[in-house]
Amino acid sequence: MSEALSALIEHLRGDLTLDRPERLRERVDALDRIERLSLYLSDTPDTLALSAGIAAQQSRLDAVNERLYRNLRDAIRRGDGANCLREWMPVAEHADTDTSIAQGEGYDHLDALLGGIAQLHEPADDVAALMPEMVFYQPTPARHIFDLIRRIAPGADDVVLDVGSGLGHVPLLVGACTSARCIGVELEPAYVASARAAAADLRLSRVSFIQADARAADLSQATVFYLYTPFTGGVLGEMLERIREQAQRRDIRLCSLGPCTQVLAAQRWLRAIDVELHSDRIAVFVPCGNDDPAF
Ligand SMILES: C[S@@+](CC[C@H](N)C(=O)[O-])C[C@H]1O[C@@H](n2cnc3c(N)ncnc32)[C@H](O)[C@@H]1O
Incomplete structure (x- = not known):
């Protein structure tokens, strides 16, 4: 399980498109996968380094999401919610x-x-x-x-x-x-x-x-x-x-x-x-x- 998690963290590290706000679905999926795979992680010296990588990717993805939510909250407060939220409406x-x-x-x-x-x-x-x-x-x-x-x-x-x-x-x-x-x-x-x-x-x-x-x-x-x-x-x-x-x-x-x-x-x-x-x-x-x- 920790190999799968290592591979995932490595992949996320290299995927700079995840910093784009519109890639919310991919970020949410990645955070879910990290959470699921982490359930099986045991406390060994090997996994300590991996844990640091996990925490770094989680806080990176969470930060992009938080920025997106904050911008949308501001847009709604300005009365511009319709424009901004409609972008998220399934076509x-x-x-x-x-x-x-x-x-x-x-x-x-x-x-x-x-x-x-x-x-x-x-x-x-x-x-x-x-x-x-x-x-x-x-x-x-x-x-x-x-x-x-x-x-x-x-x-x-x-x-x-x-x-x-x-x-x-x-x-x-x-x-x-x-x-x-x-x-x-x-x-x-x-x-x-x-x-x-x-x-x-x-x-x-x-x-x-x-x-x-x-x-x-x-x-x-x-x-x-x-x-x-x-x-x-x-x-x-x-x-x-x-x-x-x-x-x-x-x-x-x-x-x-x-x-x-x-x-x-x-x-x-x-x-x-x-x-x-x-x-x-x-x-x-x-x-x-x-x-x-x-x-
Ligand atoms: C399935 S949830 C739906 C929640 C919400 N409409 C939504 O779609 O996100 C049903 C809700 O109805 C509320 N409810 C049940 N009986 C009610 C009643 N007699 N009057 C008002 N609300 C009631 C429950 O407390 C619950 O929050």
Whole structure:
């Protein structure tokens, strides 16, 4: 294992392209590989020299990443986030054909990017247990948020509401990349506090977070609802009924990811648009229309 690690460190040392900010994916992959291979490193005199090489490459790659995140944070604070972050958006024509771009459940370098920009802190404890049918926190992978932004292209008149927003990845990234207002509704106060701190730090004045049970929250502003399966069963049914009432008053869109997509697809008052439905890809639905009896 230490030969593989030596070879990797040697290779990284010689690869000067890794200092280019846009090579984030390669840096994140390299840091992951170093971490994985280091797990098997034992403490022998031979490995001491290697350890110094490992630490040097890790701090070099981390420093380039930190610089990139800092520049992007500054751009967002200046109101230039849309320009700078869109460079990271998977290219449209690839996203529709290359399933690794907008499909799948894993996390990648774009999550490192979002984490580095937003600097969100997941509270270690003090998180209340959820009631049955309410789903524990897991963030939407960043590439799906980029896919969401590309597909719904929210404008200044839109209000995007993330139902069960956790640490706020979706409202923060959508707010930084578009002129839409974004609202996160989340039950857990510690997540809301962290999300609010990130929005304030990035000066995203159009992004706000409400601490509430989503079933009781004010939905009257939203034009786009996003659900990364925040609940199941009867709780999801209740929420969908509340959203349907909103749909009877104005034009809305509903976007989903995860197992709840199947439940939305089964609603007679909704129809999916745009792409084939997969639970590991963002789905976009619109109400069928006032003339449809199911509505
Ligand atoms: C799967 S996570 C999704 C997080 C976030 N929407 C995202 O995509 O990054 C589900 C979130 O819904 C929250 N949640 C569950 N039941 C809720 C409820 N009744 N009202 C508000 N939030 C709720 C959980 O605390 C958790 O943070």
